[in-house]
Every structure is written in C-alpha cells, then in structure tokens.
Amino acid sequence: MPQQIKAIVITGNGTNCEMEMAHACRLAGFDEVDIVHISELLCGTKRLDDYHFLNLPGGFLDGDDLGSAKAGANRILHAAVAGSEELLFDQFARFIAAGKLILGVCNGFQLLVKLGMLHGLDGIYDRQTATLTFNDSGRFEDRWVHLRANAASPCIFTRGLQGIYLPVRHGEGKFIPRDAGILQRLHRQNLIALQYSDGEYREATMDYPGNPNGAVDAVAGICNETGRIFGLMPHPEAYHHRTNHPRWTREELPEEGMGLALFRNAAVFLRSESL
Template sequence: MPQVHTLVITGYGTNCEVESAHAARMAGADRVDIAHFSDLVAGRVTLADYNFLVFPGGFLDGDDLGSALAAAQRWRHAHDAQGNRLLEALRDFVTRGGLVLGICNGFQLLVKLGLLPALDGQRFDRQVSLSHNDSARYEDRWVHLRVNAASPCVFTKGIEHLYVPVRHGEGKLVARDEEVMNRLVSGNLVALQYADPETMEPTMEYPWNPNGSPLGIAGLTDPTGHILGLMPHPEAFNHPTNHPGRGRDETAPLGTVIFDNAVRYLHGK
C-alpha cells in the first residue's frame, strides 16, 4: 500500500498548522511534517518527498495587500538553495498527482496563486479571488455545508454535509467574469456550499452564508479533483467535544473526514 507523506506548510502568520497536522495523523497518514516556507527556500524540505500538501489557516503576512496576496507573490518569485523556482516544484507536485488542501488563508493563497480553479488546465493563472465579507467584519461562527455529490473532488467523496466553524474576514468568492462563474457550476467545481440548517439547500442568507459568497460557495476544487480550497475549518472539528452543541447532546460528523478521504485515496483504498 502506498504511503502517505503529509507536509503542512507554515508561513509568516499561519496559526492552524498544529491542528491540521493532528487531523492528518488522525486520518492515518504515515508521515506528517510541519515546515516553514523558509525551509523550502533553504532546501531543508523538498516537495518531492510528499504526496499530501496542506496550506493551513491564519493571516499570512498580516493579510497585507489583501489576504494571502503577499504570500502568493513570494511563491511566484522564490527559489530554493539550488536556484530552482519553488513554483516549478509546486507545479511538479500537482502534475504527479499529489493532493493539495487549502483551508481559509490557505484557500486564499490557492486562488491567488491560480491553483484553483485552474480552468482549461491554466495553473497559476488567477481566475477567481476572495474578497471582504458582505458584513464588513470578521466572522467567527459555525456553519452548515452542503457537499456537491457530482464534484470530482476526492476530499468530499461520500460526504453529504458538514458542520464546521468559519473564522475569516475575506471569504466572499469573486470570479473574473460571468463565464468563469458559469464554468465553476457547469464543471461541478463548486465542491461545498453554505446551507440553510433547516433545508440543507445552498443559501445567501446571513448568517448561514457568513460572507455573501455567490451561490453560497464555500469551497472549490479543480478539474482533477486533487485540489480543494475551502473557507471553513474542518481541522478545527477533530473531536466530539469541539461541537458547540455538545451540552445539548448535539452531534455531527467530524470535519476531519476531509482528511480521512485524502489519506484513504492516497493509500489506494
């Protein structure tokens, strides 16, 4: 059985790397490492040694220039100790079938790098972005998510819905144009949508949709299904006691099922 080697990349402002690594270990990954972006630059860590890459949440570079934008520029222009572009290493990682998960700030990084949605295979071409919440404030609450069963996303296979927390100020999806938005829908690249808790239908109603994202879009995948970016935090619901309704005996599937699916897929199960 193939082994799953997971790398959680921290940066200048990430703060969810420990929970993300814990979720990967819970899922049965054979190796889980946490490494700073500077470790990649110095050559102490190489993407070629891994097949599961996680960009965790936080506030990269203090969200200067916009959420994760400065970090995206760093990825575009950085080289490792041998003079190789890190962007090419990331491209090779994706091309050989590695899985990539971007959570919250990690999702913001993926869209600004152009790894999502990568329509027509145009990786590193920015086609969508994530902008300020319609509420004009930071949102910290739990949300219901509807999973698109027709999506090619390997992370969400077999899941119908999730209940997980959000904590972000810039989570509203903005597409380059109407054609891009239409293709997100027609290609089933909208993997997750904010849902009304009563009907579990996608919603634009606040606070169930915490940021005003059109069509209730909470997460995107690419056409291969190997990359998932989502604003909510699945790694933050890693134990039943995390549930805000635990005192009322309320339950829900752990958000870490996202990691379970990734590890299971890479194990070839």
C-alpha cells in the same frame, strides 16, 4: 503492502492553524506528518517532492496586509529555492503534475485562489480567475456554518459527504468569480464542492449569517478539474473531536468530528494510488 503516505503542513509568515491541521492528518491515518516552516523549503532542506499531501493551513500570511494571502502568493511565485535553479512555484507545479493532493483551508484557500492554482482550468495553474475578498459585513467573524456537499463534484475530499458543519473564521471569505463564464464553468464541471446552506444541507443559502460572507452562489469551497486540489473557507481541522462542536454538551454526537472526513478521504485516496 499499502502505499506509505506522507503529509506536509506548511507554516511560517503568519500561518497559525498548522498544529490542528497536522493533528487532523495524523488522526486520518497519514503515516508521516511534518509541519514544515516555509524557510526550510526556501533553504532547500525540505522538498515538496517528498510528500503526497500538501496542507496550506489558515492564518494571516504576511498579515494579509496587501489583501488576503497576496504577499504569500507573491512569495511562492517569485522566491527562489536556495542551492537550486528553481523557484518554489516549480515545486508546486511538479506536485500538481504528479497528481498529488493539495488542501487549502481559509488563508490556504485564499492563497490557492490568489495564486490561480486552484481553478487550474485548462491546466493553467498561475492565473487568477476568481477571488476571495472582504465579507459583505465588513467584519471578521467566527461562527459555525452548514455546508452542502455537491455529490457530483470530482472533489476527492468531499466524497461521500452530504453535508458538513464547520466553523468559519475570516474577514475575507467572499468568493467572487472573474466573470459569468467562469462561474458557469465551475457549476457545469461541478467544481463547487461546498456551498453554505440551510441546516439540513438541502439548499444553498445567500442569507446572512448562514452564508457568512455574501459569497457568490454561496460558494464555500471549490476544487480543480481533477478534484485533487481543494480549497475551502471553513475549517475542517477545527472539528476533529465532538468537544469542538459548539453544542456538544447538549447533543448526541459521534466521537469523531465531522471535519476529519476530508482528511480521511485524502488518506484513502492516496493509499489506493501509486504516486
């Protein structure tokens, strides 16, 4: 009997991609997919422990008013779960320790980075070692980009991918590591799972608009050392069907959108694990 796999998609306080994120999880084969308002976690009526795959979708947590996802990160770090002794962060830590999967997209990626949860270098999950900040253009932009996958990355989500074409829709997507040492480690450990690239997914690019935000070393998505936590600025859930592709009326495309591959990889992985 294969493992029953459950996905949770967190929403509330300005998150806005929860519908398509849940849709992508369903198409990828998750047995249960719940869109859960963060107030349900804080009230204790829902718990992360009951799920295997945590989705942090795009949006504008608290309007990104203090910098992208900053106020959202503050909430997860400091808000208590009603009727218990724990903070919401404790549930996140337990989820990670259990080896479950986390995917943060756009604002969800920003949230992971601002929490410090993503890098998880040396097993520390609450210290920020990099950031995502204002695009070099100073503008929010919606445009499709090519992303080169790193075949050597431990990332569960990008397994088997050579490259992927997805939309970015952000004003604060420029990846900056704290220092050269961090960047070296990310490279050395192949934690940079996706980079903005040329149209053939061969070379990472620093040229606008292929690299839409000026991200250092064209970083578009990174994972932690276990490959089970992954964040990326582009939106895989926005390309779930060929009609999402900007040129579907002029190109022969497979029925399924490329973005679903990330969710399928998550489902396949979780089915094979007993968590």
